[in-house]
Amino acid sequence: xxxxxxxNEPNIIALCCHYCAFTAADLAGTMRLQYPPNIxxxxxxxxxxxxxxxxxQAFVEGADGVMVAGCxxxxxxxxxxxxxxxxxxxxxxxxxxxxxxxxxxxxxxxIAASQGPLFAETATAFTEKIKQLMSQSxxxxxxxxxxxxx
Amino acid sequence: MPKSDGRLEQLxxxxxxxxxxxLGPPKSVDVDLVKEKAGHLLxxxxxxxxxxNQTAIVRMSSFATALLVQGQGLEPVMQITCRxxxxxxIQSDVIGAAAHGxxxxxxxxxxxxxxxxxxxxxxxxxxxxxxxxxxxxAMRDEGVFACGExxxxxxxxxxxxxxxxxxxxxxxxxxxxEFRVIRLAKKVAAGANFIQTQCIYDMERFAEWMKQxxxxxxxxxxxxxxxxxxxKSVGMAKYMRDSVAGMMVPDSYIDRLNKAENAAxxxxxxxxxxxxxxxxxxxxxxxxxxxxxxxHKVKGIVEKAGLLPRPxx
Amino acid sequence: xxxxxxxxxDTVYEFARRHKKVLVLGCGTCVTVCMAGGKKExxxxxxxxxxxxxxxxxxxxxxxxxxxxQCDREFFDEATQRKIKDADAVISLACGVGVxxxxxxxxxxxxxxxxxxxxxxxxxxxGLWSERCGGCGNCVLEQxxxxxxxxxxxxxxxxxxxxxxxxxxxxxxxxxxxxxxLIYDRMKKLGRLDELEQNQPAKDWTTGRxxxxxxxxxxxxxxxxxx
Numbered sequence: 233x234x235x236x237x238x239x240n241e242p243n244i245i246a247l248c249c250h251y252c253a254f255t256a257a258d259l260a261g262t263m264r265l266q267y268p269p270n271i272x273x274x275x276x277x278x279x280x281x282x283x284x285x286x287x288x289q290a291f292v293e294g295a296d297g298v299m300v301a302g303c304x305x306x307x308x309x310x311x312x313x314x315x316x317x318x319x320x321x322x323x324x325x326x327x328x329x330x331x332x333x334x335x336x337x338x339x340x341x342x343i344a345a346s347q348g349p350l351f352a353e354t355a356t357a358f359t360e361k362i363k364q365l366m367s368q369s370x371x372x373x374x375x376x377x378x379x380x381x382x
Numbered sequence: 383m384p385k386s387d388g389r390l391e392q393l394x395x396x397x398x399x400x401x402x403x404x405l406g407p408p409k410s411v412d413v414d415l416v417k418e419k420a421g422h423l424l425x426x427x428x429x430x431x432x433x434x435n436q437t438a439i440v441r442m443s444s445f446a447t448a449l450l451v452q453g454q455g456l457e458p459v460m461q462i463t464c465r466x467x468x469x470x471x472i473q474s475d476v477i478g479a480a481a482h483g484x485x486x487x488x489x490x491x492x493x494x495x496x497x498x499x500x501x502x503x504x505x506x507x508x509x510x511x512x513x514x515x516x517x518x519x520a521m522r523d524e525g526v527f528a529c530g531e532x533x534x535x536x537x538x539x540x541x542x543x544x545x546x547x548x549x550x551x552x553x554x555x556x557x558x559x560e561f562r563v564i565r566l567a568k569k570v571a572a573g574a575n576f577i578q579t580q581c582i583y584d585m586e587r588f589a590e591w592m593k594q595x596x597x598x599x600x601x602x603x604x605x606x607x608x609x610x611x612x613x614k615s616v617g618m619a620k621y622m623r624d625s626v627a628g629m630m631v632p633d634s635y636i637d638r639l640n641k642a643e644n645a646a647x648x649x650x651x652x653x654x655x656x657x658x659x660x661x662x663x664x665x666x667x668x669x670x671x672x673x674x675x676x677x678h679k680v681k682g683i684v685e686k687a688g689l690l691p692r693p694x695x
Numbered sequence: 696x697x698x699x700x701x702x703x704x705d706t707v708y709e710f711a712r713r714h715k716k717v718l719v720l721g722c723g724t725c726v727t728v729c730m731a732g733g734k735k736e737x738x739x740x741x742x743x744x745x746x747x748x749x750x751x752x753x754x755x756x757x758x759x760x761x762x763x764x765q766c767d768r769e770f771f772d773e774a775t776q777r778k779i780k781d782a783d784a785v786i787s788l789a790c791g792v793g794v795x796x797x798x799x800x801x802x803x804x805x806x807x808x809x810x811x812x813x814x815x816x817x818x819x820x821x822g823l824w825s826e827r828c829g830g831c832g833n834c835v836l837e838q839x840x841x842x843x844x845x846x847x848x849x850x851x852x853x854x855x856x857x858x859x860x861x862x863x864x865x866x867x868x869x870x871x872x873x874x875x876x877l878i879y880d881r882m883k884k885l886g887r888l889d890e891l892e893q894n895q896p897a898k899d900w901t902t903g904r905x906x907x908x909x910x911x912x913x914x915x916x917x918x919x920x921x922x
Binding site: 465492494497505511513516560 | 860897
Binding site: 283284285288289291292327328330331332 | 735738739743745751
């Protein structure tokens with residue numbers, strides 16, 4: 233997962249909870265379900281670990297979209313981590329909008345460990361959404377070379 | 383010894399049941415409007431309150447309007463709030479008012495500026511209404527300013543203090559209810575000579591408050607004037623109930639206004655009934671009729687309540 | 696603590712874009728606790744400024760650094776001073792005290808405020824802060840059961856509630872508790888209601904802001920003979 237992504241393909245970071253979305257992604261792989269290769273998964277102990285700057289920093293480092301994927305409401309291993317993450321995502325969206333970045337480039341999803349197909353569907357749809365935003369975007373500057381330079 | 387040379391004080395001295403009115407200064411230099419409103423009230427009320435930038439909306443000053451009203455032969459009660467002026471400005475106004483023969487001053491805290499048309503302004507509240515009463519009393523009775531200096535131009539000159547009759551307000555409907563009578567007692571202790579209440583709709587609560595007032599014997603130390611405001615419409619009644627802090631309008635009045643063919647007439651009828659009921663309550667020394675922008679109706683109301691003609695001195 | 700809130704981003708960005716290299720300087724004390732200007736907020740602002748400048752094609756380099764306190768000289772260590780000197784300007788996320796003191800420590804530095812300083816308050820719960828003290832310089836808490844009418848009454852009334860107190864709330868805003876309702880309740884509980892019947896004289900405001908900018912001098916702890 234270290235090779236640079238071609239420039240017109242979106243670069244998407246998925247911040248995934250170990251107990252649910254990460255396992256779902258794994259399951260999608262085991263089930264040989266196709267989902268776009270643009271997604272780079274970051275495994276976290278809980279989406280409660282996501283702080284606001286973690287999301288912003290992803291964009292600074294060149295991400296075109298960030299998805300935060302946690303457990304379904306009510307089934308967080310740490311009770312409220314996913315709910316707190318959702319509030320932080322909402323706040324980070326506001327901060328992104330202030331900088332002129334379309335807040336739809338950041339989304340929160342709730343995916344259970346057993347939902348491999350849902351993970352694949354979500355990843356596909358989100359990638360399409362980001363591609364669409366990138367093609368519409370004339371005001372937003374092209375993504376930075378930070379990733380490509382690595 | 384009288385506190386002032388005013389008509390209001392003399393009427394109380396002679397044991398009359400008084401009627402005071404209210405006149406809101408205009409939001410412009412509309413002198414004719416002041417004279418017109420004063421004309422409606424002349425002969426119907428014993429004195430008229432001149433509000434001090436009420437609800438924090440800039441208007442002709444209460445001092446200037448009081449002088450205009452006085453020129454029309456009507457005795458003003460100049461209101462002073464603590465919102466816009468510090469103790470320096472207020473004492474200066476008190477001396478100025480007394481110099482112009484204004485005999486009555488009503489001491490108020492004042493509505494917060496957030497309600498008015500200059501919500502971005504800074505407020506003052508250097509002193510509160512009770513401290514204001516005490517300050518004016520000390521000026522009048524001891525001839526000293528708030529700082530303790532005597533009110534005279536030099537050590538050889540005579541002390542020339544302002545001779546004014548000091549009023550204060552009471553809201554029997556604010557919270558905490560039990561504190562309301564304590565606050566009245568504090569105003570009396572500070573030196574208030576008369577009290578005008580917030581407009582009354584909830585007669586039961588007012589009667590309960592008056593009972594507490596009598597239990598403390600406060601009605602014997604201060605003249606209590608009960609405030610009323612005729613309801614012009616159902617909308618106004620609901621607004622008073624829902625949007626004015628510390629105001630209670632019973633549903634029975636709202637029902638009556640709803641059912642009436644002419645809500646305004648019904649509002650006046652309610653007001654007259656209230657006035658008659660208030661006259662009967664022991665310790666009530668007068669009626670303060672606040673007919674907001676309805677000055678031309680005052681004569682009819684006072685007449686039907688059986689309070690005309692007003693006594694002469 | 697002294698509380699603060701982030702300034703609107705557009706305002707801070709306008710400060711930053713006047714320069715090529717900006718240091719966002721967080722403060723590790725009060726503004727960290729009220730989540731307005733600590734290390735986390737400094738990082739967030741740094742990211743935001745970087746992203747916005749990139750969107751606009753503006754050449755702006757943003758660095759972030761946080762020190763323990765911006766209102767004490769000793770925390771401006773060598774590394775901090777170097778970072779400040781290396782930058783064209785500083786956006787300080789400290790309260791107004793820190794912003795000014797930063798300039799006093801390094802008089803050549805250009806320092807902008809990154810937060811709006813609010814009040815002396817307490818954390819009621821995470822994410823909610825509320826004013827408790829007005830710094831009047833002559834504490835009256837003992838007389839009011841430990842509740843301050845100077846800071847917490849919208850009109851600083853010392854003799855009881857105005858007519859606008861309704862259901863325990865202030866006439867200004869129903870989010871504001873009427874402090875006089877709370878004082879009444881507490882004094883009643885303490886059996887001290889009689890004290891509230893005493894008239895409080897006009898307050899001497901000279902010990903507060905009205906006496907002019909204030910300073911405290913403690914000769915017993917100063918290091919020089921004549922400071």
